[in-house]
Amino acid sequence: MVLQMRFDLATHSLREINQTLHHIDRRPGETFVIEHPKGTHSVAVGLTEPIEVTIEGHVGYYCAGMNKNASIHIIGNAGPGLAENMMSGRIFVDGNASQYAGASGHGGLLVIKGNTSSRCGISMKGIDIVVGGSIGHFGAFMAQTGRLVVCEDAGGNLGDSIYEAQIYVRGEIDGLGSDCVEKEMRPEHKTELLELLERACLSVPIDDFRRYGSARNLYNFKIDNADAI
């Protein structure tokens, strides 16, 4: 028997639902569904248990923020600040996501099947982000570690002031940011990319992907640049 607990945001308060999910006494195999989100903010934020949550509809700001261990599937679009500061777990979005998706994430996997807009993966710190469509400008701005995969195009200033994160883009890029350069796609990168696409359940040929990362001129201290401080 499939065990499923359903929450309706039309009749239950957001706080009630989130708190229940925080302190869930889960029966084996039980999954959770949130209905009628209608663009509500902060849905399924701060989850810490390894549970599966499905959200049936579009969500507003900050959905799935600070996620740890949980798998969250959004059947719809997500507003700004999706999966902000995610620690671990998996978040899948069937539609598009707005600005700064996956910002500051420390770990886990964020998959957006559609497009995202500006600042996707800003300051990422270990999260893996896979985007089936395109991303807007300033993707992976100041990204420290982790991987950002973009199956279509990327907006301007990609990877500006990037540290050690890896970026893979299949389509066109409207300009790289400061200190972001194209890098050689070696066999280990192809393996890494294949593995990420497989985990994201996206079947996209990897031949056209190119790799980008830091030229390491900006964030290393160099005595010659001391005057610039």
Add this chain to the structure above:
Amino acid sequence: MCGIVGLYLKNPALEPRLGEFVSDMLEEMGDRGPDSAGVAIYRNPAPAGGSKVSLFSTDPAENWHTRNDEISQALDVEFSVQIHASHAILTSAAPVDEVNGWIVSNWPDLRIMSIGTSIEIYKEKGHPKDVAGRFGFKDFAGTHAVAHTRMATESAVTTEHSHPFSTGLDLCLVHNGSLSNHNRLRNFLARQGGQFQTDNDSEVAAGYLTWRLSQGDSVVDALKSAIQDLDGFYTFAIGTSNGFSVLRDPIACKPAVLAENDDWVAMSSEYRAIARLPDAKHSNIWEPAPAQIYSWERSSSGNGASDAL
């Protein structure tokens, strides 16, 4: 922060419900800014060659019928008056310039909120739910509307500083964001003959568009110039007599969502406002790209022509 909404109806059967839809959307955006709220609604055009003016009085005992008689006699044209709380709409066959000139000269105690042929503007201090209730927005029929709920950051909280701002015929603008070069631009526009009622930055954006249109620009061309000349953060929704447009600045920090289906085009700061509309979930929903002009216009041959330019 501020919240903005716009709704353009493609299906005339929905026109009687425009006010209800826009009130719902604006109320949903109320927690983005409860300082003041306002709506510009396009409906009931004045007779050909005539005019419609939205007036605001600070006097709670204002006698609009006396005012109406006074202007009717002075201009020797019959005016009709519709009263909504502190605002009144005066419609007549008298031309725009004549009406505007007479009001400015004879009623310095009143504020002209808008002037044109089909635009009406209502705005007041307070939460959008209260403001909408005071004016009775829910009962307004119309073809399209833009509306705003304000969190004041740039200038005072007064009725005059509320959005929408209208500085030209049938043109209005609502703004989420803040402009950096509005003082210098206001001075420049004033030298070109522009008139401003407040020190608000968004009024300058409206004045800028009015100036470009007076130079012969189309709305789209005026917005293209705005991308070059306005410095700051903005998501704009702009209403004209036959359409509405949306523009975000090139950095695009301020949020915006567009949605379209066979019946309507909607714009809002957040999707949850659009979610209040019929069949919103199944409409085409997207985030407007930075520095891209989106425009919908009702042509004489039909309506719903849309363009992303």
